[in-house]
Amino acid sequence: MKVRQDIVQKFSTFLKLGNRERYRQFFWQTDPELERNIKNLEQSDPNAKAEFWARRFLQEMQKTYPAKPHSDSTKVPNQILPNSLPGRHLSAYLQDVCFWAAQKLCQRLQFIKHKYPLEECFQIACSVGYQPEKVFRNFKFDHPSANTEVFAKAVIFRIINNQVYESDLEAKRGKYSNYGLLKDLTKKELTEALAAQRNQQLNIELHCLAWKCFDEIYQPNHWRGSRSMDAPDRIHLNQIADRYNQLLAHPGSPVDATKIQEMLDTCIKAARNYRTQQFLPLEDYTNTPAPASTAWDTLVREEEWDEIQVLVSSAFQKLPVQGQMLFKLWLGLNLTQTNIANVLKNKYTSLETQYQVSRLLKSHTKNLLKDFAKEWNQINRDTLLAEKQLEQLKNYLHDCLRKQTQEIWYGCLAKILVRRSDFEKTILKLHYAEKLSLSQIAKTLAIPTSEIAPQIASIYREFRQAFINEIASYLDLLPESLMPVEETLGGFIEEWLQNTAQF
Numbered sequence: 001m002k003v004r005q006d007i008v009q010k011f012s013t014f015l016k017l018g019n020r021e022r023y024r025q026f027f028w029q030t031d032p033e034l035e036r037n038i039k040n041l042e043q044s045d046p047n048a049k050a051e052f053w054a055r056r057f058l059q060e061m062q063k064t065y066p067a068k069p070h071s072d073s074t075k076v077p078n079q080i081l082p083n084s085l086p087g088r089h090l091s092a093y094l095q096d097v098c099f100w101a102a103q104k105l106c107q108r109l110q111f112i113k114h115k116y117p118l119e120e121c122f123q124i125a126c127s128v129g130y131q132p133e134k135v136f137r138n139f140k141f142d143h144p145s146a147n148t149e150v151f152a153k154a155v156i157f158r159i160i161n162n163q164v165y166e167s168d169l170e171a172k173r174g175k176y177s178n179y180g181l182l183k184d185l186t187k188k189e190l191t192e193a194l195a196a197q198r199n200q201q202l203n204i205e206l207h208c209l210a211w212k213c214f215d216e217i218y219q220p221n222h223w224r225g226s227r228s229m230d231a232p233d234r235i236h237l238n239q240i241a242d243r244y245n246q247l248l249a250h251p252g253s254p255v256d257a258t259k260i261q262e263m264l265d266t267c268i269k270a271a272r273n274y275r276t277q278q279f280l281p282l283e284d285y286t287n288t289p290a291p292a293s294t295a296w297d298t299l300v301r302e303e304e305w306d307e308i309q310v311l312v313s314s315a316f317q318k319l320p321v322q323g324q325m326l327f328k329l330w331l332g333l334n335l336t337q338t339n340i341a342n343v344l345k346n347k348y349t350s351l352e353t354q355y356q357v358s359r360l361l362k363s364h365t366k367n368l369l370k371d372f373a374k375e376w377n378q379i380n381r382d383t384l385l386a387e388k389q390l391e392q393l394k395n396y397l398h399d400c401l402r403k404q405t406q407e408i409w410y411g412c413l414a415k416i417l418v419r420r421s422d423f424e425k426t427i428l429k430l431h432y433a434e435k436l437s438l439s440q441i442a443k444t445l446a447i448p449t450s451e452i453a454p455q456i457a458s459i460y461r462e463f464r465q466a467f468i469n470e471i472a473s474y475l476d477l478l479p480e481s482l483m484p485v486e487e488t489l490g491g492f493i494e495e496w497l498q499n500t501a502q503f
Contacts, residue, residue: 002028004096010050011038011057011089015099017119025502026099034092037085054093054148058136061086090132094152098125101157105164106499118499124160178268180229182214185271188491193274194267195336200355202266204338210255210263213243237261312400315371322348323364325475330361331398332405333471333492335485337361342484347477368401369393412470413496416463417503424459425503431456432497464490 004010012034017026038053045052061084102121128135135155140146176184185193190211194204217240218232232240237257245254255263316324329335329343337357345352351360372393417425423445430441442449467489472479482489 004028007042007048007050007053008035008038010096011053011092013095014092015095015122017122031088031092034085034088038089050093051148054090055141057086057089057093058132058139058148059141061090061133062136087132090136091130093148094129094132094135094156095126097149097152097156098122098129100153101125101160104157105160121160121164124163125156128156128159177229179218179231179264181268181271182211182264183229185211185267187212187487189274190267190271191336193270196274197270204336207263207267209247210240210244210260211267213240213247214260214264217243309400309404311372311375312368312397313404314375315368316401316404318371319364319368323360323367326357326361326364327401328405328408328475331402332409333485333489335488339485339488343477343481346481365394365397368397372397408474409471409492410496410500412474413467413493413501416466416470417501419466420459420463427452427455427459428463428497428501429503432494433501433503435498460490460493464493467493 004013009028013028013030015026016029041053042048064084064086099122102118102125105121105125106118129152135152136148139148139151187208190208191204194202194207214232218236220230234257237260241255241257241260244260248254316327319327325344326340329340330337335343336354338354340357341351341354344357351357417428420428426445427441430436430444436444438452439449441452445452464486468479468482468486471477471482471489
């Protein structure tokens with residue numbers, strides 16, 4: 001997707017999803033009426049920036065369509081304001097914000113990504129962005145740090161985040177019986193749920209193994225839906241325990257049915273807590289005060305985003321190799337700190353536990369913030385960063401590094417994809433990007449349906465192994481050291497194939 005560069009594009013184009021050059025992708029579509037209008041307006045002040053035009057259109061819109069103080073603010077209509085050029089210009093301007101919010105929502109809700117892919121999250125965000133009078137209702141023109149883009153990001157993300165929560169996650173949390181909930185979980189969600197318990201004594205990998213064995217073994221004959229799935233009986237629990245003991249990587253700590261029951265209960269409790277606490281209750285957004293401006297918001301206003309990325313990258317390059325490696329594994333590949341310890345323990349004896357990894361990451365983050373602030377203050381004398389502000393920037397710094405480190409691995413995946421045959425690329429595209437069923441893929445390729453699943457499995461295994469080899473080569477690791485996280489890496493590959501790959 002191309003980035004909009006000039007004022008005309010920013011206020012006259014809308015992001016669409018469709019088939020372009022034989023592939024389904026996002027592209028910018030111009031509204032001719034908006035394009036003509038903004039071109040005429042821009043001639044009066046060709047040097048004005050996007051913020052100037054956004055404020056101008058907002059003021060014009062508010063004069064024409066004043067806010068209704070007692071309107072129903074919890075409902076978001078699906079249409080742009082009728083006959084309002086200023087409103088339509090603002091909706092075009094908000095397209096970048098909507099896409100940013102959709103990406104952030106997808107990242108936060110990865111465990112339901114099959115139900116809410118990026119394109120659907122974007123549609124949800126646009127349903128809000130098409131109502132600029134709602135988004136900017138509490139925008140304060142006279143606030144010293146007011147910025148339309150920063151304000152809109154906070155409002156739109158908060159609205160869509162809670163819309164998804166209210167419409168789906170609350171229902172999912174409540175409708176599942178205990179064991180129906182376990183059946184609904186993905187490994188990624190369970191891992192995050194267990195990690196959120198912050199219990200140092202809890203072995204996440206072993207609990208995930210118990211859940212995996214439960215999911216494999218327990219197939220009730222009379223499953224009347226997720227509300228009424230019965231608990232496994234003693235026979236099933238014994239079978240699950242046997243399977244668990246078979247798969248145990250380091251035999252010597254076998255479990256029995258009672259222990260399996262305890263582990264499953266822990267998984268259920270963690271999952272319920274996780275789905276309940278992930279989000280705040282739905283709020284009346286139009287009556288909430290404007291989001292507070294942070295130190296990062298000030299930086300974004302003062303400096304172009306690309307230049308901030310350069311400063312973050314410069315600070316990152318100053319880290320020792322070991323520190324860079326930690327961030328590339330943690331933020332780039334979404335590995336947990338426990339995963340990282342398992343991968344690096346043979347290379348670095350000082351990184352054998354999650355605690356050691358966590359402590360080192362905190363130390364490197366602190367150094368990154370200091371280096372970033374130092375470079376920033378040398379360039380921007382009018383907007384100096386104080387040491388007490390650095391903690392506010394930590395999450396934003398991680399977002400920058402996540403983007404930069406993921407690009408490294410996306411490049412590796414793209415290189416692997418190029419090396420695959422045309423037939424293999426087609427199967428991957430049909431299965432992951434276009435999400436066709438096995439029968440639809442078979443029909444498209446004119447081969448038996450029975451051959452599709454084995455083909456996908458074989459291509460996927462080879463792709464994953466090639467990626468493991470690329471990571472090992474890039475980080476100077478043994479490929480065997482990445483075997484404990486091959487499933488996590490597989491999830492990273494699948495997400496890339498679904499949302500990012502260019503076939």
